[in-house]
Amino acid sequence: MSNYNINDTIVTISTPMAKSALGVVRMSGVDALNIASKICFSVATDKAIINFEHRKSYFVNIKDKNSSIVDELVILVTKAPSTFTTEDIIEFYPHGSLIVIERLISLILSYGARLANRGEFTYRAYANGKISISEAEAIHDLIESDNRLMAEASIYKMKGRLSREIDNLKNTVKDILILVEGDIDFPDDDTVPFSYSILINHLESLKSDIIKLLDNSKTVQKIMSGVKIAILGKTNVGKSSLFNMLVSKDRAIVSSIAGTTRDFIHEVFYINSIAFYLIDTAGFHFESTNEIEIEGIRRTKECAAEADIIFALFDRTRELDYDDKHLIEFLSNIKNKQIAYILNKQDEKQIIDSSSFENAIEVSTKTEYGKESILSFLENIFSKSDFDTFNKESYVNAREKGYLEESLHIIDECIRQSKDCYMLDSIAEEIRILNNMLFSMNGKIEANEVIDEIFANFCIGK
Ligand SMILES: Nc1nc2c(ncn2[C@@H]2O[C@H](COP(=O)(O)OP(=O)(O)OP(=O)(O)O)[C@@H](O)[C@H]2O)c(=O)[nH]1
Ligand SMILES: [Mg+2]
Numbered sequence: 294m295s296n297y298n299i300n301d302t303i304v305t306i307s308t309p310m311a312k313s314a315l316g317v318v319r320m321s322g323v324d325a326l327n328i329a330s331k332i333c334f335s336v337a338t339d340k341a342i343i344n345f346e347h348r349k350s351y352f353v354n355i356k357d358k359n360s361s362i363v364d365e366l367v368i369l370v371t372k373a374p375s376t377f378t379t380e381d382i383i384e385f386y387p388h389g390s391l392i393v394i395e396r397l398i399s400l401i402l403s404y405g406a407r408l409a410n411r412g413e414f415t416y417r418a419y420a421n422g423k424i425s426i427s428e429a430e431a432i433h434d435l436i437e438s439d440n441r442l443m444a445e446a447s448i449y450k451m452k453g454r455l456s457r458e459i460d461n462l463k464n465t466v467k468d469i470l471i472l473v474e475g476d477i478d479f480p481d482d483d484t485v486p487f488s489y490s491i492l493i494n495h496l497e498s499l500k501s502d503i504i505k506l507l508d509n510s511k512t513v514q515k516i517m518s519g520v521k522i523a524i525l526g527k528t529n530v531g532k533s534s535l536f537n538m539l540v541s542k543d544r545a546i547v548s549s550i551a552g553t554t555r556d557f558i559h560e561v562f563y564i565n566s567i568a569f570y571l572i573d574t575a576g577f578h579f580e581s582t583n584e585i586e587i588e589g590i591r592r593t594k595e596c597a598a599e600a601d602i603i604f605a606l607f608d609r610t611r612e613l614d615y616d617d618k619h620l621i622e623f624l625s626n627i628k629n630k631q632i633a634y635i636l637n638k639q640d641e642k643q644i645i646d647s648s649s650f651e652n653a654i655e656v657s658t659k660t661e662y663g664k665e666s667i668l669s670f671l672e673n674i675f676s677k678s679d680f681d682t683f684n685k686e687s688y689v690n691a692r693e694k695g696y697l698e699e700s701l702h703i704i705d706e707c708i709r710q711s712k713d714c715y716m717l718d719s720i721a722e723e724i725r726i727l728n729n730m731l732f733s734m735n736g737k738i739e740a741n742e743v744i745d746e747i748f749a750n751f752c753i754g755k
């Protein structure tokens with residue numbers, strides 16, 4: 294991708310290659326207007342359109358080289374430089390027949406355009422300085438988002454919420470560099486007073502800004518990615534019944550035969566727009582010799598490891614047996630996860646006392662008693678301050694996080710050198726590396742392989 298020519302004209306379909314009411318075909322580049330003027334004929338006058346105006350739509354017949362009509366459609370013209378790619382862009386909205394779309398694209402190609410690669414429009418926006426690499430990645434996140442909050446967070450990142458934070462960090466680094474270089478070049482000039490303790494204060498404050506950004510990002514990511522919940526329990530305690538109750542659908546098979554669920558079932562439900570990904574699992578039966586059950590239990594444990602929250606379910610109408618106790622022991626070894634102990638079948642004669650578990654939630658999936666308690670438990674997973682953070686801050690991906698963590702190491706090294714009153718030349722060199730690090734994070738200095746990897750994941754036509 295990084296080796297692609299950005300001086301030619303590219304075209305491709307931006308909607309899925311499938312029969313639909315309408316499609317979108319996008320063309321961008323130096324020759325876009327010229328090519329459009331050869332194939333677009335005004336429906337009103339049947340004359341070729343020679344001069345296109347910026348941000349104007351036209352109702353046209355597309356005609357091939359034999360003057361045969363390919364389609365009658367609307368095009369939207371936007372002219373350089375105020376476009377997504379900063380180049381002239383024509384968007385065609387043909388009828389969504391694959392034949393029509395293929396004919397239209399072939400016609401455009403025959404006039405010298407080239408078929409666009411994955412993400413190539415966004416790559417051009419990046420290469421032409423319209424968006425930062427972080428903003429390009431946010432566009433990809435937006436397209437991939439599968440819940441409302443993920444879409445929201447990526448839109449704000451796309452619109453520069455993170456870039457602004459990084460710009461603030463860059464400005465602070467620049468000020469620190471001026472402080473250090475000022476003292477190197479003009480040691481006797483006291484207009485910008487220098488001392489190692491002033492320098493250390495600046496570095497400490499920069500460090501805490503980066504740590505805050507990383508912490509905020511963690512919160513934003515937790516909210517936008519949704520919460521994975523695994524329902525665990527021995528056979529027949531009502532896991533699938535609980536699952537169906539929470540997703541409000543008769544999705545999983547429920548039966549009194551032990552071992553009904555053999556594999557996972559996933560469903561998503563929402564509370565205050567937060568996505569909860571619920572997983573129903575196979576019953577926890579520890580001493581199984583049945584091959585299918587053993588595999589089911591292996592998968593259940595894997596699923597527990599991936600979940601953010603575990604719902605440990607017990608049947609209140611029976612004494613805790615070997616499998617229940619084994620599950621409790623298994624859960625006691627799990628760290629850093631929220632575990633909710635749920636006692637089911639509250640509608641029948643109670644054998645287990647709820648005080649056997651700390652903060653147990655009592656439910657009956659049969660009467661839906663206790664459903665509200667479970668929902669309110671989930672509602673309180675995130676605090677008001679988590680939501681405030683979500684509404685104001687942005688998130689970093691693995692690539693950006695790598696740069697920030699590396700920046701923290703460099704800052705620590707600068708602080709160490711400053712505390713030992715090292716030569717300022719050495720500290721200045723470290724700060725320059727830090728500066729480049731932040732530029733590489735969302736600016737234009739990137740290794741080609743990284744660029745290639747980012748854009749290779751994009752959709753065709755974006
Ligand atoms: N009385 C009563 N019966 C329930 C309740 N919840 C589930 N059951 C019954 O318990 C039996 C097992 O329910 P399932 O939801 O299939 O249990 P499970 O834990 O998914 O079982 P496996 O998939 O076999 O591990 C069924 O006969 C349900 O009707 C409840 O709240 N009260
Ligand atoms: Mg089940």
